[in-house]
Amino acid sequence: MKKIAYFLLYGFVYTLSLIPFRLLYGLSDCLYVLVYHIVKYRRKIVWKNLSSSFPEKSVTELRQIERKFYHWFCDYIFETFKLLTISDKKLLRHIEYRNVEEMERCFDKGQNCAAILGHYCNWEWLSAIGLAFKRHPEAVMGLIYHPLYNDAFDQLFIDIRKAHGGECIPKKNILRQLATCKRENRNYLFGYISDQAPRWHNIHLWLPFLNHDTPVFTGGERIMRKMDDAVFYAEMERPRRGQYVCTFKQISQHAFQEPDNEITSRFFQMLEETIRRDPSYYLWTHNRWKRTHEEFDRQYIMVNGKAIPREEFKES
Numbered sequence: 337m338k339k340i341a342y343f344l345l346y347g348f349v350y351t352l353s354l355i356p357f358r359l360l361y362g363l364s365d366c367l368y369v370l371v372y373h374i375v376k377y378r379r380k381i382v383w384k385n386l387s388s389s390f391p392e393k394s395v396t397e398l399r400q401i402e403r404k405f406y407h408w409f410c411d412y413i414f415e416t417f418k419l420l421t422i423s424d425k426k427l428l429r430h431i432e433y434r435n436v437e438e439m440e441r442c443f444d445k446g447q448n449c450a451a452i453l454g455h456y457c458n459w460e461w462l463s464a465i466g467l468a469f470k471r472h473p474e475a476v477m478g479l480i481y482h483p484l485y486n487d488a489f490d491q492l493f494i495d496i497r498k499a500h501g502g503e504c505i506p507k508k509n510i511l512r513q514l515a516t517c518k519r520e521n522r523n524y525l526f527g528y529i530s531d532q533a534p535r536w537h538n539i540h541l542w543l544p545f546l547n548h549d550t551p552v553f554t555g556g557e558r559i560m561r562k563m564d565d566a567v568f569y570a571e572m573e574r575p576r577r578g579q580y581v582c583t584f585k586q587i588s589q590h591a592f593q594e595p596d597n598e599i600t601s602r603f604f605q606m607l608e609e610t611i612r613r614d615p616s617y618y619l620w621t622h623n624r625w626k627r628t629h630e631e632f633d634r635q636y637i638m639v640n641g642k643a644i645p646r647e648e649f650k651e652s
Contacts, residue, residue, distance in 0.1 A: 457572035
């Protein structure tokens with residue numbers, strides 16, 4: 337039954353991906369009307385996130401950002417589907433990767449790289465980053481991901497992300513994969529999407545982010561430090577519809593030499609600067625501020641860098 341569901345889903349998405357961009361964006365405009373005006377998909381969460389992140393903006397400004405966000409969000413869906421069938425050559429006419437040469441210089445010296453990014457613009461198109469490397473086409477390019485609960489959608493997104501040479505590694509397997517690359521003397525660049533909301537027991541650090549005291553993941557940084565990667569922030573822009581620019585900005589030449597949490601802190605500062613330039617391309621539908629510092633302090637206590645429920649701590 338699961339295989340049937342997957343093949344039906346794949347066939348539908350594959351058919352959509354064959355449609356030219358101009359017609360796809362027409363479908364996206366129709367989807368916008370459905371999602372924003374009729375279904376009102378997560379509009380309460382989006383409004384809550386926008387209004388609390390930008391208290392200095394007027395209601396009119398926030399509504400403009402909200403509508404532009406939903407327009408882009410519908411575009412993102414069809415653009416992601418398009419990855420299944422678009423050719424490498426045509427895809428590179430729609431996205432430009434800048435400062436790749438700096439990462440290739442790291443490869444020249446035998447050093448590996450990590451890219452840290454947020455849910456801004458079309459992050460799925462970064463799975464094709466390997467197409468931009470001229471002197472190191474053999475390097476492993478991959479994205480660390482959290483498997484989806486629905487098996488059919490999970491397999492679909494794996495297929496989409498692998499369509500242009502990228503590798504998809506579940507986060508629980510990443511250290512094993514990096515060790516394999518090291519053992520086989522293969523250069524790698526792996527992308528870490530680092531702005532998700534961690535579960536209570538995974539909270540190790542709180543940072544100011546978009547006018548919120550925000551719990552953040554630090555696991556990606558710990559892996560980068562362990563492997564002593566050169567770390568880059570993947571800054572995305574959308575100059576116009578159907579066009580993206582990704583600029584890789586170095587955060588650290590040697591992650592191992594950085595103080596604890598420094599890479600994570602720099603990333604969130606840079607991501608906020610990106611978002612404030614144009615808030616409409618950030619993924620506002622996620623309820624990423626549902627966990628507060630006050631509630632965390634009531635329920636948990638930090639012991640040796642780990643969040644322990646206060647009841648368990650008392651019992652021990």
